[in-house]
Amino acid sequence: MPTNPPGGLGPVPVAVYSCAATPTALGESQERGRYYADARHWHVAGVWSDPAPLLPLMERPGWQAVTAALSAGMIRGVVVSGLTHVADDAAQFAALGVLLRDRGGFLADASSGVPTRRTPDQARRRRDIADAASGWFTQPGAYEEDGS
Secondary structure, eight states: OOSSOTTSOSOOEEEEEEEOSSHHHHHHHHHHHHHHHHHTTOEEEEEEEESOTTSOGGGOHHHHHHHHHHHTTSOSEEEESSGGGTOSSHHHHHHHHHHHHHTTOEEEEOTTOSOOOOOHHHHHHHHHHHHHHHTOOOSTTSSOOOOO
């Protein structure tokens, strides 16, 4: 996926799109999409959503706004927090990705973009491993001195 717009300067503008029946689910989906975009240094140019998942995708007002923004060149990609927001299955999601690619854009699934939670002990262990790998020892006696 691109990291720069066509001119090569600046962040990639993307839209975050979600479709869910409850305001809570919409909010969580939008947050996940924003996090995913931020982690890739993409600029979130707009956030659109629809509250009717049973409505066909092409009839949803939010999705129509996203495709209009893509056609106008305002965005280069669409981030969704899960393929179920825009498709019934993986094959349909892939076909939608091809359709957006034909229009000069891309489709990104942010469902795996949420960081895993770690305990403080796990974070300390990772830091100790990184310090040891760099040759930095934080604990006295953590290395053996040459007796010569």
